[in-house]
Amino acid sequence: MSTSASGYDLQSLSPVEIERLAEKLTPEERTVLLDHGTERPFCGTLLDNKKDGVYHCRLCDLPLFRSDAKFDSGTGWPSFFQPFDSDHIHAIEDTSLGMTRIEVRCPRCDSHLGHVFPDGPPPTGQRYCLNSVALDFRPAHI
Numbered sequence: 001m002s003t004s005a006s007g008y009d010l011q012s013l014s015p016v017e018i019e020r021l022a023e024k025l026t027p028e029e030r031t032v033l034l035d036h037g038t039e040r041p042f043c044g045t046l047l048d049n050k051k052d053g054v055y056h057c058r059l060c061d062l063p064l065f066r067s068d069a070k071f072d073s074g075t076g077w078p079s080f081f082q083p084f085d086s087d088h089i090h091a092i093e094d095t096s097l098g099m100t101r102i103e104v105r106c107p108r109c110d111s112h113l114g115h116v117f118p119d120g121p122p123p124t125g126q127r128y129c130l131n132s133v134a135l136d137f138r139p140a141h142i
Contacts, residue, residue, distance in 0.1 A: 004087035006063075013060060013109045021059050021109070029133045033059050033111040036103070041076025044132025053139040054084065055130075060109035064088055064135065065128065073120070073127055078135065080128040081120045089128075091116060104128060 002010040013021070022034060031037035046055070055065040055078075065080040073079035083089045087107065094103035094115065104113045113134045120127035 004085045006085040006087070008062060008085070008088065010062075010087060010107050012107075018059070018109055025059070026133075029058055032131045032133050036112040038114075039077075039131045039133050044077060046078045046132040046135055046137055047076065049078070049137060051137070051139050053137055055080075055135045055137050057106040057109060057111055057113070058134050058136045059111045060106060061136070062088055062106055062108050064106070064113065065130075067140075071121055073129065075127075075129055077114065077129045078132055079120070080130070081122075081124045081126055083128065089113075089116075104130070 004010050022030060025033065028039065032039060052067050054063050054067070056063050063084045065084055069080045069082045071079055071081060090105045090107040090110070091102050092105065094101045102116045104116050105111060106113060111134060114128065114130035117127045117129060118125055
C-alpha cells in the first residue's frame, strides 16, 4: 500500500470504484474530473472563498490544498502556491491545445484538477490553477 508523507492512503482506485464514486457527480463535475475539461473562468464557486479549511478532491476526498496556501491570481480560477502534501498531487505533461503545460491530477483517483504554472508567489513560485468543481472545501473546525 502507498501512503503519503502526511499519512494518507494513495493506493490507486480501481475503475469500478471510480465509477461508483462518480455516480454522485454532476455532469459538469464529470466533464472536468473524468474527461479533463475546464470550467469557465470567474464562475467557480470556490474562487472567492476566504474561509479557513482544506480543499479535497471532489471524487475521492483526498486533501489537496490548505486555505493558507490560496491566493488571488487574477486568472479566474482558485489558485494555490503549494499542495497539502506534495505526494497528493500527480503532475503530468499536457500537450493539448498546441502548447506544453503541466496538468495536475489526483494521485489516488486520477481526476483532472487543473494545471500548475511557474508564475506563483513566494515561497514556491508555483501557481496551482484549479477548477472549483474538482474540489470540495471543508471548513476548519474552531
